[in-house]
Amino acid sequence: MSSQTDVQVQRIRAIGLTVKSCDRSLDFYTQALAFELVSDITVEEQYYSELEGVTGAKIRIVTLRLGDELIELMEYLNIQGKPIPSNSQSNDLWFQHLAIVVSDMDRAYTHLRSFSIEPISVAPQTIPPGNQASGGVRAFKFKDPDGHDLELIWFPPDKGQDKWHQNTNRLFLGIDHSAIAISNTEQSLNFYRNLLGMQINSRSLNWRATQSRLDNLPGAEVKITALRPVQDGMGIELLDYIVPEQGRPMPSDWKSCDIAHIQIELVVNNLEQLVDKLRRNGVQFVSSRIVQFADSSFPYKQGCLVKDPDGHTILLITQ
Structure with missing residues:
Protein backbone atom coordinates (compact mmCIF):
# COMPACT_ATOMS: atom_id res chain seq x y z
CA MET A 1 0.00 0.00 0.00
CA SER A 2 1.40 3.39 -0.95
CA SER A 3 0.23 4.94 2.32
CA GLN A 4 2.73 2.76 4.15
CA THR A 5 5.75 4.05 2.26
CA ASP A 6 5.47 7.73 3.21
CA VAL A 7 4.75 8.24 6.91
CA GLN A 8 4.82 5.34 9.30
CA VAL A 9 5.70 4.15 12.75
CA GLN A 10 9.24 2.77 12.86
CA ARG A 11 9.15 1.15 16.31
CA ILE A 12 7.81 1.45 19.83
CA ARG A 13 10.34 3.31 22.00
CA ALA A 14 8.68 2.79 25.39
CA ILE A 15 5.41 2.41 27.27
CA GLY A 16 4.63 5.19 29.76
CA LEU A 17 2.55 4.44 32.86
CA THR A 18 1.17 7.11 35.18
CA VAL A 19 1.77 5.93 38.76
CA LYS A 20 0.85 7.16 42.23
CA SER A 21 4.37 6.73 43.58
CA CYS A 22 7.51 6.21 41.49
CA ASP A 23 9.32 4.81 44.54
CA ARG A 24 6.69 2.13 45.16
CA SER A 25 6.47 1.20 41.45
CA LEU A 26 10.26 1.21 41.07
CA ASP A 27 10.55 -1.29 43.93
CA PHE A 28 7.88 -3.51 42.40
CA TYR A 29 9.17 -3.54 38.82
CA THR A 30 12.83 -4.02 39.79
CA GLN A 31 12.27 -6.64 42.51
CA ALA A 32 9.25 -8.60 41.27
CA LEU A 33 9.98 -8.39 37.53
CA ALA A 34 13.76 -7.73 37.27
CA PHE A 35 13.56 -4.38 35.44
CA GLU A 36 16.71 -2.23 35.69
CA LEU A 37 16.86 1.50 36.38
CA VAL A 38 17.96 3.61 33.39
CA SER A 39 17.23 7.18 34.51
CA ASP A 40 15.26 9.23 37.03
CA ILE A 41 14.42 12.82 36.08
CA THR A 42 11.90 15.47 37.09
CA VAL A 43 10.41 17.76 34.45
CA GLU A 44 8.37 20.88 35.11
CA GLU A 45 8.93 22.72 31.86
CA GLN A 46 5.92 24.23 30.12
CA TYR A 47 6.54 22.18 26.98
CA TYR A 48 6.11 18.86 28.79
CA SER A 49 2.82 20.02 30.36
CA GLU A 50 1.71 21.04 26.88
CA LEU A 51 2.68 17.65 25.47
CA GLU A 52 0.62 15.79 28.09
CA GLY A 53 -2.28 18.26 28.07
CA VAL A 54 -1.99 18.93 31.82
CA THR A 55 -1.38 22.55 32.91
CA GLY A 56 1.56 23.36 35.19
CA ALA A 57 2.58 19.77 35.79
CA LYS A 58 5.69 18.71 37.67
CA ILE A 59 6.41 15.13 36.64
CA ARG A 60 8.97 12.63 37.88
CA ILE A 61 9.85 10.18 35.09
CA VAL A 62 11.67 6.97 36.00
CA THR A 63 12.82 4.96 32.99
CA LEU A 64 13.30 1.20 33.43
CA ARG A 65 14.64 -1.42 31.04
CA LEU A 66 13.88 -5.12 30.67
CA GLY A 67 15.89 -6.77 27.89
CA ASP A 68 15.58 -4.45 24.86
CA GLU A 69 12.38 -2.76 26.06
CA LEU A 70 11.71 0.36 28.12
CA ILE A 71 8.90 1.53 30.37
CA GLU A 72 8.53 5.00 31.89
CA LEU A 73 6.92 5.45 35.30
CA MET A 74 5.37 8.93 35.42
CA GLU A 75 4.42 10.45 38.77
CA TYR A 76 2.63 13.81 38.78
CA LEU A 77 4.18 15.36 41.90
CA ASN A 78 1.81 18.33 42.20
CA ILE A 79 -1.46 16.87 40.89
CA GLN A 80 -3.57 14.12 42.41
CA GLY A 81 -4.80 11.89 39.58
CA LYS A 82 -7.88 9.67 39.72
CA PRO A 83 -7.23 6.00 40.59
CA ILE A 84 -8.03 3.14 38.21
CA PRO A 85 -11.61 1.90 38.88
CA SER A 86 -11.25 -1.07 41.25
CA ASN A 87 -13.86 -3.11 39.38
CA SER A 88 -12.04 -2.84 36.01
CA GLN A 89 -12.27 -5.87 33.74
CA SER A 90 -10.40 -7.00 30.63
CA ASN A 91 -13.26 -6.00 28.32
CA ASP A 92 -13.49 -2.41 29.62
CA LEU A 93 -12.17 -0.16 26.87
CA TRP A 94 -9.50 1.40 29.10
CA PHE A 95 -7.96 -2.06 29.61
CA PRO A 244 -18.84 -10.58 27.16
CA GLU A 245 -19.58 -7.70 24.84
CA GLN A 246 -17.34 -4.67 25.04
CA GLY A 247 -17.26 -3.16 28.48
CA ARG A 248 -17.42 0.44 29.60
CA PRO A 249 -15.99 3.16 27.35
CA MET A 250 -13.03 5.20 28.52
CA PRO A 251 -14.32 8.30 30.37
CA SER A 252 -13.71 11.36 28.17
CA ASP A 253 -12.49 13.43 31.14
CA TRP A 254 -9.54 11.15 31.97
CA LYS A 255 -6.23 13.00 31.69
CA SER A 256 -2.55 12.07 31.47
CA CYS A 257 -2.24 12.58 35.26
CA ASP A 258 -4.89 9.94 36.02
CA ILE A 259 -3.47 6.57 37.08
CA ALA A 260 -5.24 4.65 34.29
CA HIS A 261 -3.17 6.63 31.76
CA ILE A 262 -0.81 4.53 29.66
CA GLN A 263 0.92 5.98 26.61
CA ILE A 264 2.57 3.97 23.86
CA GLU A 265 5.53 5.93 22.49
CA LEU A 266 5.82 5.46 18.74
CA VAL A 267 8.91 6.63 16.85
CA VAL A 268 7.78 7.98 13.47
CA ASN A 269 9.81 8.98 10.43
CA ASN A 270 8.02 12.25 9.67
CA LEU A 271 6.02 13.77 12.51
CA GLU A 272 4.77 16.91 10.72
CA GLN A 273 3.43 14.91 7.80
CA LEU A 274 1.80 12.33 10.09
CA VAL A 275 0.18 14.95 12.33
CA ASP A 276 -1.22 16.62 9.23
CA LYS A 277 -2.60 13.29 8.01
CA LEU A 278 -4.16 12.53 11.43
CA ARG A 279 -5.80 15.96 11.63
CA ARG A 280 -7.32 15.46 8.18
CA ASN A 281 -8.73 12.12 9.38
CA GLY A 282 -10.37 13.58 12.48
CA VAL A 283 -8.06 11.98 15.05
CA GLN A 284 -8.36 13.42 18.56
CA PHE A 285 -5.31 15.39 19.80
CA VAL A 286 -4.22 15.81 23.42
CA SER A 287 -1.24 18.06 22.58
CA SER A 288 -2.36 21.32 20.97
CA ARG A 289 0.65 21.19 18.63
CA ILE A 290 3.92 19.38 17.94
CA VAL A 291 6.06 20.09 21.00
CA GLN A 292 9.81 20.70 20.47
CA PHE A 293 12.26 19.59 23.17
CA ALA A 294 15.18 21.96 23.51
CA ASP A 295 16.89 19.90 26.22
CA SER A 296 19.36 17.58 24.47
CA SER A 297 19.35 15.16 27.43
CA PHE A 298 15.74 14.35 26.60
CA PRO A 299 15.21 11.04 24.75
CA TYR A 300 13.33 12.63 21.84
CA LYS A 301 13.39 15.86 19.84
CA GLN A 302 9.68 16.44 19.31
CA GLY A 303 6.41 14.84 20.28
CA CYS A 304 2.65 14.99 19.96
CA LEU A 305 0.09 13.08 22.05
CA VAL A 306 -3.03 11.76 20.29
CA LYS A 307 -5.83 9.31 21.09
CA ASP A 308 -6.82 6.19 19.18
CA PRO A 309 -10.54 5.62 18.35
CA ASP A 310 -11.22 4.18 21.83
CA GLY A 311 -9.25 6.79 23.77
CA HIS A 312 -5.95 4.95 24.29
CA THR A 313 -3.11 7.50 24.21
CA ILE A 314 -0.34 7.35 21.65
CA LEU A 315 2.74 9.56 21.92
CA LEU A 316 4.20 10.18 18.47
CA ILE A 317 7.87 11.17 18.63
CA THR A 318 10.94 11.78 16.49
CA GLN A 319 14.35 11.05 17.92
Missing part, protein backbone atom coordinates in the same frame (compact mmCIF):
# COMPACT_ATOMS: atom_id res chain seq x y z
CA GLN A 96 -4.33 -2.23 28.50
CA HIS A 97 -1.67 -4.68 29.55
CA LEU A 98 2.05 -5.23 29.09
CA ALA A 99 3.09 -8.78 28.17
CA ILE A 100 6.34 -9.62 29.96
CA VAL A 101 8.14 -12.61 28.45
CA VAL A 102 9.58 -15.24 30.80
CA SER A 103 11.96 -18.13 30.13
CA ASP A 104 10.24 -20.42 32.69
CA MET A 105 6.61 -19.79 33.61
CA ASP A 106 6.54 -21.92 36.77
CA ARG A 107 9.64 -20.29 38.23
CA ALA A 108 8.48 -16.79 37.28
CA TYR A 109 5.02 -17.41 38.76
CA THR A 110 6.52 -18.74 42.01
CA HIS A 111 8.82 -15.70 42.25
CA LEU A 112 5.95 -13.29 41.56
CA ARG A 113 3.75 -14.95 44.17
CA SER A 114 6.24 -13.90 46.88
CA PHE A 115 5.09 -10.30 46.28
CA SER A 116 1.67 -8.92 47.18
CA ILE A 117 0.15 -8.91 43.70
CA GLU A 118 -3.50 -8.88 42.76
CA PRO A 119 -4.03 -11.82 40.37
CA ILE A 120 -6.50 -11.65 37.48
CA SER A 121 -5.95 -15.20 36.19
CA VAL A 122 -6.71 -18.21 38.39
CA ALA A 123 -3.18 -19.55 37.70
CA PRO A 124 -0.93 -19.71 34.61
CA GLN A 125 -3.02 -20.92 31.64
CA THR A 126 -1.92 -22.82 28.52
CA ILE A 127 -3.63 -21.87 25.25
CA PRO A 128 -5.09 -25.09 23.69
CA PRO A 129 -3.22 -26.60 20.71
CA GLY A 130 -6.20 -26.05 18.38
CA ASN A 131 -5.44 -22.30 18.38
CA GLN A 132 -3.08 -21.90 15.45
CA ALA A 133 -1.72 -18.47 16.34
CA SER A 134 -1.12 -19.06 20.04
CA GLY A 135 -1.51 -22.76 20.87
CA GLY A 136 0.96 -23.81 23.58
CA VAL A 137 1.57 -20.26 24.80
CA ARG A 138 1.36 -19.98 28.60
CA ALA A 139 0.11 -16.80 30.25
CA PHE A 140 -0.82 -15.33 33.63
CA LYS A 141 -2.47 -11.94 34.18
CA PHE A 142 -2.17 -9.80 37.30
CA LYS A 143 -2.07 -6.15 38.45
CA ASP A 144 0.78 -3.92 39.57
CA PRO A 145 0.48 -1.84 42.81
CA ASP A 146 -1.53 0.87 40.99
CA GLY A 147 -3.88 -1.59 39.29
CA HIS A 148 -2.16 -1.47 35.86
CA ASP A 149 -2.66 -4.80 34.10
CA LEU A 150 0.35 -7.02 33.42
CA GLU A 151 0.79 -10.43 31.86
CA LEU A 152 3.54 -12.99 32.16
CA ILE A 153 3.88 -14.86 28.87
CA TRP A 154 5.93 -17.90 27.83
CA PHE A 155 6.33 -18.92 24.20
CA PRO A 156 6.82 -22.53 23.06
CA PRO A 157 9.69 -23.07 20.55
CA ASP A 158 7.46 -22.56 17.49
CA LYS A 159 5.87 -19.29 18.70
CA GLY A 160 7.06 -15.76 19.38
CA GLN A 161 10.06 -13.78 18.17
CA ASP A 162 13.45 -15.50 17.86
CA LYS A 163 14.92 -13.42 20.65
CA TRP A 164 12.62 -15.07 23.21
CA HIS A 165 14.27 -18.43 22.48
CA GLN A 166 17.94 -17.59 23.01
CA ASN A 167 19.75 -19.48 25.72
CA THR A 168 19.84 -17.32 28.81
CA ASN A 169 19.89 -17.66 32.57
CA ARG A 170 17.52 -14.69 32.88
CA LEU A 171 13.99 -15.41 34.07
CA PHE A 172 12.35 -12.17 32.83
CA LEU A 173 13.35 -11.43 29.24
CA GLY A 174 11.56 -8.33 27.92
CA ILE A 175 8.21 -6.98 26.74
CA ASP A 176 6.58 -8.62 23.72
CA HIS A 177 3.60 -6.32 23.28
CA SER A 178 1.05 -4.04 24.84
CA ALA A 179 -2.54 -5.27 24.43
CA ILE A 180 -5.48 -2.87 24.35
CA ALA A 181 -9.21 -3.49 24.56
CA ILE A 182 -11.01 -2.02 21.54
CA SER A 183 -14.62 -1.67 20.41
CA ASN A 184 -14.18 -2.47 16.72
CA THR A 185 -11.29 -4.20 14.93
CA GLU A 186 -11.78 -2.50 11.56
CA GLN A 187 -11.97 0.95 13.16
CA SER A 188 -8.72 0.30 15.08
CA LEU A 189 -7.01 -1.15 11.99
CA ASN A 190 -7.89 2.02 10.12
CA PHE A 191 -5.97 3.96 12.77
CA TYR A 192 -3.00 1.67 13.47
CA ARG A 193 -2.51 0.13 10.03
CA ASN A 194 -3.91 2.62 7.52
CA LEU A 195 -2.91 5.86 9.26
CA LEU A 196 0.17 4.79 11.26
CA GLY A 197 1.49 2.15 8.86
CA MET A 198 1.77 -0.77 11.31
CA GLN A 199 1.49 -4.28 9.89
CA ILE A 200 -0.72 -7.21 10.88
CA ASN A 201 1.43 -9.97 12.34
CA SER A 202 -1.27 -12.50 13.28
CA ARG A 203 -4.98 -12.91 14.00
CA SER A 204 -6.62 -15.36 16.37
CA LEU A 205 -9.81 -16.10 18.25
CA ASN A 206 -9.23 -17.03 21.89
CA TRP A 207 -12.10 -18.54 23.82
CA ARG A 208 -13.39 -21.39 25.95
CA ALA A 209 -12.41 -22.13 29.55
CA THR A 210 -8.76 -21.17 29.15
CA GLN A 211 -9.55 -17.57 28.17
CA SER A 212 -12.20 -17.32 30.90
CA ARG A 213 -9.65 -18.38 33.53
CA LEU A 214 -6.98 -16.11 32.05
CA ASP A 215 -9.20 -13.00 32.01
CA ASN A 216 -11.41 -13.96 34.95
CA LEU A 217 -14.38 -13.31 32.63
CA PRO A 218 -17.07 -16.02 32.29
CA GLY A 219 -17.44 -17.29 28.70
CA ALA A 220 -14.71 -14.96 27.42
CA GLU A 221 -14.33 -14.91 23.67
CA VAL A 222 -11.90 -12.40 22.19
CA LYS A 223 -10.74 -11.62 18.66
CA ILE A 224 -7.04 -10.73 18.75
CA THR A 225 -5.15 -8.86 16.03
CA ALA A 226 -1.39 -8.52 16.58
CA LEU A 227 0.37 -5.56 14.96
CA ARG A 228 4.09 -4.87 14.60
CA PRO A 229 5.92 -1.73 13.49
CA VAL A 230 8.16 -1.87 10.41
CA GLN A 231 11.36 -2.32 12.48
CA ASP A 232 9.77 -5.13 14.52
CA GLY A 233 10.39 -5.18 18.29
CA MET A 234 7.52 -4.58 20.69
CA GLY A 235 4.04 -4.77 19.14
CA ILE A 236 0.44 -3.80 19.87
CA GLU A 237 -2.39 -6.35 20.23
CA LEU A 238 -5.98 -5.34 19.59
CA LEU A 239 -8.44 -7.18 21.88
CA ASP A 240 -11.96 -7.13 20.49
CA TYR A 241 -14.27 -8.86 23.01
CA ILE A 242 -17.20 -10.71 21.49
CA VAL A 243 -18.24 -12.28 24.85
